[in-house]
Amino acid sequence: MRVNVTVNGEQRQADDVWEGESLLFMLRERLGLPGSKNACEQGECGSCTVYLDDVPVCSCLVAAGQAQDRSVRTVEGLASGDSLDPVQEAFVEAGAVQCGFCTPGLVVAAHDLLERVPSPSDPEIREALAGNLCRCTGYEKIMDAVRLAAGRR
Amino acid sequence: MDFLRPTTLAEALAVKAERPDAVPIAGGTDVMVELNFDHRRPAALLDLTRIDELRTWSDGDELRIGSGVPYVRIIEELGAQLPGLAMASRTVGSPQIRNRGTVGGNLGAASPAGDTHPVLLASDAVIEVASVRGTRMIEADDFYVGVKRNSLEPDELITAIHLAPAAGPQQFSKVGTRNAMVIAVCSFALSLHPGEKRVGAAVGSAAPTPRRARDAEEFLNHALDFDNPRPLLDSVKREFGELVSQAASPIDDVRGSAAYRKHALAVMARRTLGWTWQEFLTEEQACA
Numbered sequence: 470m471r472v473n474v475t476v477n478g479e480q481r482q483a484d485d486v487w488e489g490e491s492l493l494f495m496l497r498e499r500l501g502l503p504g505s506k507n508a509c510e511q512g513e514c515g516s517c518t519v520y521l522d523d524v525p526v527c528s529c530l531v532a533a534g535q536a537q538d539r540s541v542r543t544v545e546g547l548a549s550g551d552s553l554d555p556v557q558e559a560f561v562e563a564g565a566v567q568c569g570f571c572t573p574g575l576v577v578a579a580h581d582l583l584e585r586v587p588s589p590s591d592p593e594i595r596e597a598l599a600g601n602l603c604r605c606t607g608y609e610k611i612m613d614a615v616r617l618a619a620g621r622r
Numbered sequence: 623m624d625f626l627r628p629t630t631l632a633e634a635l636a637v638k639a640e641r642p643d644a645v646p647i648a649g650g651t652d653v654m655v656e657l658n659f660d661h662r663r664p665a666a667l668l669d670l671t672r673i674d675e676l677r678t679w680s681d682g683d684e685l686r687i688g689s690g691v692p693y694v695r696i697i698e699e700l701g702a703q704l705p706g707l708a709m710a711s712r713t714v715g716s717p718q719i720r721n722r723g724t725v726g727g728n729l730g731a732a733s734p735a736g737d738t739h740p741v742l743l744a745s746d747a748v749i750e751v752a753s754v755r756g757t758r759m760i761e762a763d764d765f766y767v768g769v770k771r772n773s774l775e776p777d778e779l780i781t782a783i784h785l786a787p788a789a790g791p792q793q794f795s796k797v798g799t800r801n802a803m804v805i806a807v808c809s810f811a812l813s814l815h816p817g818e819k820r821v822g823a824a825v826g827s828a829a830p831t832p833r834r835a836r837d838a839e840e841f842l843n844h845a846l847d848f849d850n851p852r853p854l855l856d857s858v859k860r861e862f863g864e865l866v867s868q869a870a871s872p873i874d875d876v877r878g879s880a881a882y883r884k885h886a887l888a889v890m891a892r893r894t895l896g897w898t899w900q901e902f903l904t905e906e907q908a909c910a
Binding site: 487511512534578 | 627647649655666717719722801802
């Protein structure tokens with residue numbers, strides 16, 4: 470089937486989409502957006518987190534067809550031109566990136582948190598990032614990055 | 623595979639009548655996992671996310687919550703009226719999952735471990751299901767019929783949940799290995815119904831279906847004095863915990879042993895009884 474969807478502000482069209490395919494697969498394999506990562510494919514790890522109509526979701530759990538006529542914003546859509554989003558900057562500066570596989574999902578989840586709660590408490594940060602697994606950092610540098618980004622907004 | 627995208631409930635019911643093999647999908651948090659892992663290859667997916675009627679809730683003597691209202695909205699919009707359901711919703715998955723997952727999906731999957739089931743049972747919820755043949759109201763107690771089986775007919779869709787706003791304190795408790803992204807090892811819900819001088823109590827993830835703890839409810843209905851509430855005796859809490867534990871028939875599996883589940887249920891029952899009764903006492907004293 471064909472899916473028409475707005476991705477990062479651009480009207481996109483994907484063809485030959487399998488009806489049981491996930492939004493994540495369509496983004497990565499058909500629309501050339503490999504930023505969202507495919508790790509668990511069951512909503513456990515959050516690596517595939519994207520905004521769907523401004524709400525963060527696991528794109529592996531959204532059927533591609535459900536995104537028809539909707540708006541998706543991926544990690545690729547956070548930066549404006551060459552300048553990174555403050556959350557992305559903070560992840561780099563705080564050393565919150567090691568292997569980097571979880572980073573796109575964490576960046577989107579942290580971005581959403583700061584949109585809703587500009588100065589989150591530590592428990593609020595932990596709660597907001599509870600759906601994103603990182604096996605490298607031990608999360609402390611990620612906490613630092615979110616606090617840093619919040620301070621700069 | 624076909625991807626069916628009705629935009630009204632009437633259209634969805636017509637499609638479901640014609641294609642009873644179509645698998646409904648809303649938040650996708652269960653259905654997509656089965657598809658991603660090739661555990662299921664349905665002939666068609668029936669996308670319910672474009673049907674606005676399913677995504678609204680309405681007030682009245684009782685609340686009617688559309689089956690497609692996601693957990694995040696139950697927490698944010700209905701927490702004051704349905705504290706038990708909101709508590710259970712808060713324990714579902716992660717923010718990403720709560721943004722998508724729905725009580726309708728919990729009911730459709732009918733997993734014995736589904737987080738909202740014990741609350742629906744303890745709060746006397748009624749499930750509204752519809753087909754082109756008409757609408758049926760099914761008491762939560764009659765809805766769960768086996769492991770991952772519910773009483774839906776192949777042409778029916780779950781349209782709403784009806785339940786009364788909490789008339790007394792409610793609690794939900796769940797055991798898992800961490801605070802997020804956890805499928806319940808076992809869970810327990812307790813609702814006090816002071817107006818009717820009775821309680822609702824139900825266990826999750828500890829039997830082939832979620833189920834009420836009837837003997838435990840009966841015991842409390844006699845043991846609790848709603849007219850002249852006094853602090854509870856430890857013996858009452860212990861007996862209640864024991865009866866809740868007896869209501870379960872758990873198995874050993876990857877998440878926990880049967881013996882552990884029985885023990886944990888008794889602990890959760892004692893604690894939630896303590897919390898709800900204390901809340902009731904405090905409210906009564908404030909009114910007196």
